[in-house]
Amino acid sequence: MKLAAIDIGTNSTRLLIADIFRDFNERLRLAAVQRRMQITRLGKNLEKTKVISEESAENTLKVLKTYHTLIKKHNVTGYRAVGTEVLRKAHNSKWFKDEVKSKAGLELEVIDWEEEAGLSFTGAVKENKVLDYITVKGSNILVIDIGGGSTEFIIGNINGDILYADSADIGCVKLTEEFIRSDIPEKSELRELRVFIKEKAEAIFKKIKGIFKNDTFCMIGLAGTITTLASIDLELEDYDRERIHGHILKIQNILGIYNRFINLNLKERKKITGLESKRADIITAGTMVLIEIMNMADVHELFVSESDILDGIIYSIF
Numbered sequence: 001m002k003l004a005a006i007d008i009g010t011n012s013t014r015l016l017i018a019d020i021f022r023d024f025n026e027r028l029r030l031a032a033v034q035r036r037m038q039i040t041r042l043g044k045n046l047e048k049t050k051v052i053s054e055e056s057a058e059n060t061l062k063v064l065k066t067y068h069t070l071i072k073k074h075n076v077t078g079y080r081a082v083g084t085e086v087l088r089k090a091h092n093s094k095w096f097k098d099e100v101k102s103k104a105g106l107e108l109e110v111i112d113w114e115e116e117a118g119l120s121f122t123g124a125v126k127e128n129k130v131l132d133y134i135t136v137k138g139s140n141i142l143v144i145d146i147g148g149g150s151t152e153f154i155i156g157n158i159n160g161d162i163l164y165a166d167s168a169d170i171g172c173v174k175l176t177e178e179f180i181r182s183d184i185p186e187k188s189e190l191r192e193l194r195v196f197i198k199e200k201a202e203a204i205f206k207k208i209k210g211i212f213k214n215d216t217f218c219m220i221g222l223a224g225t226i227t228t229l230a231s232i233d234l235e236l237e238d239y240d241r242e243r244i245h246g247h248i249l250k251i252q253n254i255l256g257i258y259n260r261f262i263n264l265n266l267k268e269r270k271k272i273t274g275l276e277s278k279r280a281d282i283i284t285a286g287t288m289v290l291i292e293i294m295n296m297a298d299v300h301e302l303f304v305s306e307s308d309i310l311d312g313i314i315y316s317i318f
Contacts (some may be wrong), residue, residue: 002033004071004079005313006064008108010043010086010148010173011282012224013060015067016310017074020318028126028318030311034070035241038063039278043086043149043173051092057099064104080313082119083110085149085171113152113167116309120145121154121162123312124220124305129246133303134158137218142297145222145308146289148173148282153204153293155212164211168200172225172286180285183265190262193285197292205296219294219302221249222309224279225286230304232257232274239276245306251294258287 004017017034040060042052064081071079081100087093087110100108111119121143124130134141135158145152149171155164179193230247231239233254261269261284269280294302 001318002074002076003314003317004074004076005310005317006067006079006081006106007310007313008042008060008064008081008083008087010046010084010171011039011041011279012148013038013040013042013063013067014310015070016314017070017076018311018314020314028315030126030314033074035310036067036070039276041148041173043090043171045177046086046090046149047174047177050090052086052090052096057096061099061103064100064106068105078317079106080317081106081108082116082309082313083108084116084309085113085147085169088112089149113150114165117145117152117154117165117167118162119312119316120152120222120309121156121165121312122160122315123308123310124222125156125158125160126311126315127305127307130220130303130305130307131158133246134218134220139216139218140212141220142217142299143220143222144226144290144293144302146225146286147171147223150174151289151293153208155208155217164208166204166207168204170197170200170289172282172289175285175289176282185262185284190288193288194292197289198296201289201292201296217297217299219297219299220305221290221302222305225283225290226302226304227306228275228279228283229254229257229287229290231276232272234274236274241306244304247304248301249304251291251300254287254291254294258284258291261287 007014015036018030042060097108143154153166156162230244270277
């Protein structure tokens with residue numbers, strides 16, 4: 001059966017068309033037919049204006065029209081198009097949903113953070129490479145999904161059970177717009193940013209430690225900040241999903257990359273091998289989020305997963 005998933009986020013709009021089937025163990029599996037990603041920045045200036053701008057809406061609608069054409073071309077049995085933090089927060093979400101229906105021909109759902117977290121977790125842990133990694137580690141799994149508007153924290157086990165989930169408004173677009181005003185970030189800006197991230201994340205980790213005491217976690221990282229860090233770590237001239245998926249990011253390497261970011265201006269950051277130019281303005285804030293989370297979780301490495309909420313959406317349709 002061929003199904004499609006669309007994820008409309010604060011920073012990007014993505015599509016997955018996949019065949020879903022059962023393997024010889026009767027487990028559901030996906031085989032990707034088509035993957036697309038465009039940085040559309042739907043949440044640009046949302047913290048300030050509280051609304052989606054006409055320009056951001058138009059950019060996103062243009063991409064959604066293309067995705068709808070692909071969905072029809074592949075004759076899918078069903079699809080889900082979901083919106084996350086940007087559409088939960090925008091005062092004109094209903095207007096945008098109506099625009100998506102009338103201009104792109106798609107039904108758009110705005111999902112709450114709990115469903116977003118569940119879909120991300122399911123999408124990640126059903127994939128074979130991820131399963132192999134967490135089987136070897138033999139501990140609970142902490143899935144971190146750093147988005148443009150928020151970051152989701154999901155703890156689960158190897159059986160796919162979610163044991164705890166939470167969300168914090170520490171997304172890379174939101175934080176960049178709120179705290180980083182200089183081309184090369186000032187120390188005071190980075191200090192304020194770190195204090196804000198720690199405050200938000202510490203509240204969540206206090207709950208986590210209260211529930212899981214001294215448990216250790218293996219960490220799985222999802223979304224653009226983390227896959228971009230993997231691309232930089234691997235020094236990829238061209239984005240290579242196969243090499244990025246399953247890459248182990250070490251904390252010392254992340255710190256080294258972060259130190260490069262904070263000493264370069266935007267034009268210089270855009271020249272870093274492995275960094276997509278459209279992500280260069282928000283990557284510093286996203287990287288700081290990851291560093292603070294890894295420090296609080298006391299983990300020194302994470303598994304980079306390209307299987308994420310899109311895969312989870314496909315599973316949810318079946």
